[in-house]
Amino acid sequence: FPVNISLNEAAAHQVPFAVDDRTFTENDLVKLDVGVHINGAIGDNALTIDLTKKYERLVKAVIEARDEAIKIIKPGIETSEIGKVIEKIITKHGFNPIKNLSGHQIKEYEIHAGLTIPNYDDKSETRLKEGMIIAVEPFATSGEGLIQESSNAEIFTLLFKKPVRSLITREALKFLEERKTLPSSTRWLSKKMSAIKAAFALKEMNQLDMLHLYPPLVEIKKGMVAQSEHTVLVTKDGHEILTK
Secondary structure, three states: OOOEEEEOOEEEOOOOOOOOOOOOOOOOEEEEEEEEEEOOEEEEEEEEEEOOOOOHHHHHHHHHHHHHHHHOOOOOOEHHHHHHHHHHHHHHOOOEEOOOOOEEEEEOOEEEEEEEEOOOOOOOOOEOOOOOEEEEOOEEEOOOOOEEEOOOOOEEEEOOOOOOOOHHHHHHHHHHHHOOOOOEEHHHHHHHOOHHHHHHHHHHHHHOOOEEEEOOEEEOOOOOEEEOEEEEEEOOOOEEEOOO
């Protein structure tokens, strides 16, 4: 997955532009969300860096929520129980969990697959099974606890292939097919061709409904957001953290 570098009230899906000279400032709360794979086997993890020195409690809340939630993971546990632990710890620290963002199951070449791992008690009776791989991913905020989509998506996944006219778009399509079901970014594509050509190709593919877009996700009340994440294997006797 393209490295997410989401600032302040942005919870996810902010990435560097194709041409980008922005720098961090002392006013930034930075979420780094990194996914890597080896032959389709995916590891997904995230952390928050507080450059402001004002949100240490918020950062502590998501780390504690992640670690305590992981402790209860085992075959047969309901996903809502994981969410219940996360919600309890985040609210204990005086913040709100983001309820419409969640952890997720991971499969080969699928970073978001199957199960949802909630960040609150959603009353789900879905149970974990041995061999499942999940991402436990608490988000906490000083805001209301809901996110909404922003504009200008820089991350996308190829849904399916269609005939295209332009040689430029064919070149871009070849690159995206190599990514299989994994997301890509405008910046990555711009390294294979010019930024102008990448923008042209993406516009054509988007007009043909070939892409799934991931726009930036922003807290609805502009509350500051912190995130923490590990990828976890459900084992016979409990669990193993794969990204520690």
